[in-house]
Amino acid sequence: MQTAENNTCEFPLNVTDATGTEITLDEQPDRITTTNPSAAQTLWELGAQDRVVGVTEFAGYLNGTDSKTNVSAEFGVSVEKVVATDPDLVLAPNASAGQVADLRAQNLTVYHFPAATDTDDIAAKTERTGRLVGNCEAAAEVNNEMNQTVENVESQTAELDRPDALYPLGGGYVAADNTFINEIMQIGGTTNVAASEADGYPQLSDEVILKTDPEVVLVTDTEGAILEKEPYASTTAGADDNYVVMNRSYLNQPAPRSVIESTKTLAAAVEDLQADKTEDTTDSSDTCGFPLTVTDATGTEITLDEQPDRITTTNPSAAQTLWEIGAQDRVVGVTGFAGYLNGTDSKTNVSAEFGVSVEKVVATDPDLVLAPNASAGQVADLRAQNLTVYHFPAATDTEDIASKTERTGRLVGNCEAATDINNEMNQTVENVENQTADLDRPDALYPLGGGYVAADNTFINEIMQIGGTTNVAASEADGYPQLSDEVILQTNPELMVVTDSEASILERQPYASTSAGENNNYVVLNNNYLNQPAPRSVIESTKTLANGVEDLQSEGDRDDTSGTDGSGGTGNDEDDRNDKNEQDETTVDANETAVDTNETTVDANETAVDENQTTTDTSSKENTTSAEFNGTSNDEDDKTGTSNDVANQETEQDGGPSNTTDEGTESEVPGFGIIVTVLVILGFTYLSPRE
Incomplete structure (x- = not known):
């Protein structure tokens, strides 16, 4: 039983952990190290990531962990590495008793959580984490x-x-009863056949797996390679090739975001599975049925005789929306910047040096091409190939994004899911606006590099407003203008919105001489969300920004103010630092706005799989019976291709805001294509010597 002295969120604090040890914290901990990724994920959700100094390698998918110390060892964590982080508090969910004792022997304050086997346990763990780090209100919100x-x-x-x-972990091991994964499977609309066989994470024989005969298998690799091997190939799931691709970082970590994302993904797949079984024909009289005739932003009438089975997207926001509404299994082509979405490595990359390759799009043989904010010329080129292309106008606010999402759902026959995600977006906007209503609104700026910024009449400006800031560029111009150094200094932002964890732009002029630069005040946002006008982008970006504004206000007049999601700082070599900053400042992607090319590169190590957890030797069996699988392989065979879980985000150009003059499709950014071309050339100039 975990007990606390009181229910307030103040310090000093006395609590008793799962080992029966009394923990005392005299003040709010400023340096926190975690021994499991679920604890790190929870801290990120609570907005406490700026106080985290140490994480394990399996937390690498979280934004900003590259600036934290990796405390992983071959098994578990390295006591020496944990000690070196000089933590005020070590959070140790489900760690071994021996490791907890070793850490305490080094005079570290360690709080040990019990294994979480259901959502009640996860909620209790989240609430306790919030209490330990002084973020009680945020813990209550994410639990809600x-x-x-x-x-x-x-x-x-x-x-x-x-x-x-069935969720196979490899080597016959499965997730069974009395596990949080079993509860996710139940909530998501399935019956876990292993739950009737055993508790925990047992090893089942081939005969038992064949007897349970699952209709669908949960996997974390996009190919579902385990279904090609026995005994799984001989199950109904194998015979019908029925599998659901889940995000390993969520499914295997008992934390609130894991429950939220995993249950939604699974439920959408169960709906699709049932639809495949029951829909022989589509009822054209249904409000979301076919045939369908609609008019797009170019004034062109589009007719779809039946629900499209092969969809290609020309911008990542369209892909993100299709993933959100559960239509990703029908997507055959995406651009390079959609690579962060789970499963895109099995889709055709249709990107060209600028925009998309018409030849590659044609090769995907699509029933429908979704083209948000593409150039009129490119849309015409695609239509010249007898492709059905729906062109969306530029989205400049959340109402535009909601309309675009609703229309996408209608085009692909997923109307209800589109309504659901719009409702979630609208509810989040309302919650965030309430969260920041009584806060001072800091003057903020989102620099794109080379003096370009996000200004008025852009969806990024609306995200900044909802998140509790005043965008100083909004009073200067519309769209994505290039501001002079003098104007940037005159606007004098107090807070900088960045998408790299080092916020290296604050080391360069004119940004270094602003209030944000002098006080090192910045918020790190995920560029895949911030730069793509889609519902999930609004949801995640506004929440992150609002937490950053809260943190900034709580810092008050401290002299040692640091960034709210990672700290500044670069290497010791001045020339290398200047080279990096030049590159950051001048290399612009047209990822529907403009972002640093470096920001779309994914380190495959961040989602590395601990192969030791799926082998069948004694030590690995101990790991497979733990309640937290930090990345489990679906098969011992090389065919599993664990690297498939890593979103292959490329840095080539997507078609950003264009300079078309067609009525209804005029770009947010006049001449933006020219700007991008110049900046990319500059970027390559800086990149070449470093290569």
């Missing part, structure tokens, strides 16, 4: 979001048939 999602998903699947499902 988790509970609301669970309620929504259970309602979504209530009338559906529950398919028999």
Whole structure:
């Protein structure tokens, strides 16, 4: 039993952890190290990531962990590395008792959580984490979001048939009863066939797996390679090739965001599975049925005789929207900047040096091409190939994004899912606006490099407003203008919005001489979200920014103010630092706005899989029975291709805001294509010597 002296969120604090040890914290901890990725994920959700100094390698998918110390060892964590982080508090969910004792022997304050086997346990763990680090209100909010999602998903699947499902971990090991994964499977609308066989993470024989005969298998590699091997190939799931690709970083970590994302993904797949079984024909009289005739932003009438089975997208925001509404299994082509989405490595990359390659799009043989904010010329080129292309206008606010999402759902026959994600976006906007209503609104700026900024009449400006800031560029111009150094100094932002964890732009003029630069005040936002006008982008970006504004206000007049999601700082070599900053300042992607090319590069190590957890030797069996699998392989065979879980984000150009003059499709950024071309050339100039 974990007990606390009181329910306030003040210090000093006395609590008793799962080992029965009393923990005392005299003041709010400023340096926190975690021994499991679920603890790190929870701290990120609570907005406490700026105080985290040490994480394990499996937390590498979280934004900003590259600036934290990796405390992983071959098994578990390295006591020496943890000690070196000089933590005020070590959070150790589900760590071994021996490792906790070793850490305490070094005079470290260690709080040990018990294994979390259901959402109640996860909520309790989140609440306790919030209490330990002084972020109680944020813990309550994310628990509320988790509970609301669970309620929504259970309602979504209530009338559906529950398919028999299995989550194999490799080597015959599976997730069975009394595990949080089993609860996710139940909430998501399936019946876990392993739950009737054993508790925990047992090893089942081939005969038992064949007897349970799952109809669908949960996997974390996009190919579902385990279904090609026995005994899985001989199950109904294998025979029908029925599998659901889940995000390993979420499914294997007992934390609120894991529950939220995993249950939604699974429920959407269960709906699709049932639809495949029951839909022989589409009812054209249905409000979301076919045939469908609509008019796009160019004034062109589009007719779809039936629901499109092969969809290609020319911008990542369209891909993100399709993933959100559960239509990703019908997507055949995406651009390089959609690589962060789970499963895109099995899709055709249709990117060209600028925009998309018409030849590559044609090669995907699409029933429908979704082209948000593409140039009129490119749309005409695609239509000249007898392709059905729907062109969206530029989205400059959340209403535009909601309309675009609703229309996307209608075009692909996923209307209800589009409504659901729009409702979630609108609710988040309302929550965030309430969160920041009584806060001072800091003057903020989002620099894109080379003096270009996000200004008025852009969806990024609306995100900044919702998130509790005043965009100083909004009073200067519309769209994405280039501001002079003098104007930037005159606007004097107090807070800089950046997408690299080092915020290296604050070391360069004119930004270094602004209030944000002098006080090192910045918020790190995920560029895949911030730069793509889609519902999930609004949801995640506004929440992150609002937390940053809260942190900035709580810092008050401290002299040692640091960034709210990572700290500044570069290497010791001045020339190398200047080279890096030149590159950051002048290399611009047209990722629907403009971002640093470096920001779309993914370190495959961040989602590395701990192969030791799926081998069958004694030490590995101990790991497979733990309640937290930090990245489990689906098969011992090389065919599993664990690298498939890594989103291959490329740095080539997507078609950004264009300079078309067609009515209804005029770009947000006049001449932006020329700007991008010049900046990319400059970027390559700086990149070449470093290569």
